[in-house]
Amino acid sequence: MRTVEIPLKENAYKVFVGSENVSQLFDYASKQNLNKNVFAVIDKNVFKLHKTKLQNVFSKFKGKFNFIIVEPSESDKSFVTLQNIFTGLLKNNYTRDTLLIAIGGGIIGDITGFAASIFARGVQYVQIPTTLLAAVDSSVGGKTGINFNDTKNIIGSFYQPKFVLIDSVFFNTLPEEEIICGIGEIVKYAYLTDDSFFSFVKNNLAKFRELDKSILERVILSSIKFKANVVVEDEKETNLRKILNLGHTFAHAIEVEQKHKIKHGEAVIIGIACSLFLSNTLSLLNDEKLAELLSLLIDFNRLISIDEYNKNSIYKNMFRDKKNSGNVVKFVLLKDIGKILIDVEAEKEQVIYSIENGIGLFTKTYV
Numbered sequence: 001m002r003t004v005e006i007p008l009k010e011n012a013y014k015v016f017v018g019s020e021n022v023s024q025l026f027d028y029a030s031k032q033n034l035n036k037n038v039f040a041v042i043d044k045n046v047f048k049l050h051k052t053k054l055q056n057v058f059s060k061f062k063g064k065f066n067f068i069i070v071e072p073s074e075s076d077k078s079f080v081t082l083q084n085i086f087t088g089l090l091k092n093n094y095t096r097d098t099l100l101i102a103i104g105g106g107i108i109g110d111i112t113g114f115a116a117s118i119f120a121r122g123v124q125y126v127q128i129p130t131t132l133l134a135a136v137d138s139s140v141g142g143k144t145g146i147n148f149n150d151t152k153n154i155i156g157s158f159y160q161p162k163f164v165l166i167d168s169v170f171f172n173t174l175p176e177e178e179i180i181c182g183i184g185e186i187v188k189y190a191y192l193t194d195d196s197f198f199s200f201v202k203n204n205l206a207k208f209r210e211l212d213k214s215i216l217e218r219v220i221l222s223s224i225k226f227k228a229n230v231v232v233e234d235e236k237e238t239n240l241r242k243i244l245n246l247g248h249t250f251a252h253a254i255e256v257e258q259k260h261k262i263k264h265g266e267a268v269i270i271g272i273a274c275s276l277f278l279s280n281t282l283s284l285l286n287d288e289k290l291a292e293l294l295s296l297l298i299d300f301n302r303l304i305s306i307d308e309y310n311k312n313s314i315y316k317n318m319f320r321d322k323k324n325s326g327n328v329v330k331f332v333l334l335k336d337i338g339k340i341l342i343d344v345e346a347e348k349e350q351v352i353y354s355i356e357n358g359i360g361l362f363t364k365t366y367v
């Protein structure tokens with residue numbers, strides 16, 4: 001078992017990375033005096049697939065324990081689900097002395113974290129990410145939230161968990177497309193970190209897909225450490241943390257335009273391609289560099305596809321992104337691996353060109 005520290009000044013916590021370590025959930029909790037009244041929010045599919053294991057874990061807890069099963073869809077990342085959680089809590093007389101436990105992917109983690117941040121003016125929570133994407137990204141850093149009126153994550157808070165427990169055993173039941181989504185966020189770190197991590201990711205894509213244990217552990221640890229350094233520097237995303245949004249301005253707009261038929265991690269891969277084309281159009285990357293950087297994404301065109309899209313709708317959706325200020329869309333772009341620019345503005349024609357070329361890599365007609 002490995003541990004990564006997230007040394008935030010006021011809310012420092014640990015991420016435990018291992019295999020078969022979910023059985024120690026309540027040991028970790030008791031070491032931090034978190035064994036209060038426990039309420040778990042569990043992804044419906046995870047509960048179905050890992051019921052016996054989870055019930056064994058829960059049976060070890062001697063205090064008050066209840067749970068709710070939540071449907072893991074973007075349309076359920078909503079006020080309705082939040083209300084269901086609060087109803088479950090109140091029906092069972094939970095008050096401020098509550099520990100919420102999120103067991104699921106990014107959707108469950110984001111909703112539960114938000115619920116924890118506002119229930120009884122804030123209760124403690126822990127994250128047990130069961131998707132690769134949630135393990136390498138969403139479970140760490142304290143961004144919580146729900147979608148509202150077709151706008152992703154627009155209602156939310158910054159609220160850090162007390163610890164994160166990553167048990168790779170959960171990944172064994174992930175459908176292939178969810179593994180690809182996790183790799184999407186790993187690919188993002190490849191562009192943000194350095195040449196050596198970029199090469200490591202590029203050379204090991206097949207091993208990630210096969211869920212090779214040691215390679216996966218290495219990439220999870222590296223991704224979390226990278227994110228931890230950024231979050232510690234800029235917890236509330238006033239500046240540096242914006243780099244973690246590479247590809248996301250495009251990705252969120254594409255997800256909404258595709259009515260969530262395309263998954264977040266897949267949209268991130270396409271969004272990064274669009275960002276690289278925009279970097280090229282704005283002369284930040286020359287053609288040769290563009291080709292070199294796109295080489296990491298090309299293989300995904302066999303795994304992800306968009307058949308029809310409306311470029312103007314995607315462009316319009318970008319203005320709803322909460323990261324914008326005023327009526328201007330701001331992008332995270334690259335000059336090279338690890339050389340990142342934030343808050344870059346672009347003309348509509350340049351953005352549309354980038355949407356066409358970025359998405360173009362993932363259409364069936366691409367050869």
Ligand SMILES: NC(=O)c1ccc[n+]([C@@H]2O[C@H](COP(=O)([O-])OP(=O)(O)OC[C@H]3O[C@@H](n4cnc5c(N)ncnc54)[C@H](O)[C@@H]3O)[C@@H](O)[C@H]2O)c1
Nearest residue numbers: 045072105106107108130131133134138143170173174264
């Ligand atoms: N808070 C953040 O910093 C942050 C960062 C990135 C993404 N996000 C959010 O995370 C969400 C995406 O998260 P995600 O990709 O984990 O998706 P998800 O939570 O939708 O889970 C994807 C699918 O995998 C299933 N699943 C989960 N664990 C499984 C397992 N072990 N075995 C089999 N199936 C399993 C779920 O039931 C679901 O169908 C988006 O809503 C995105 O906005 C948040």
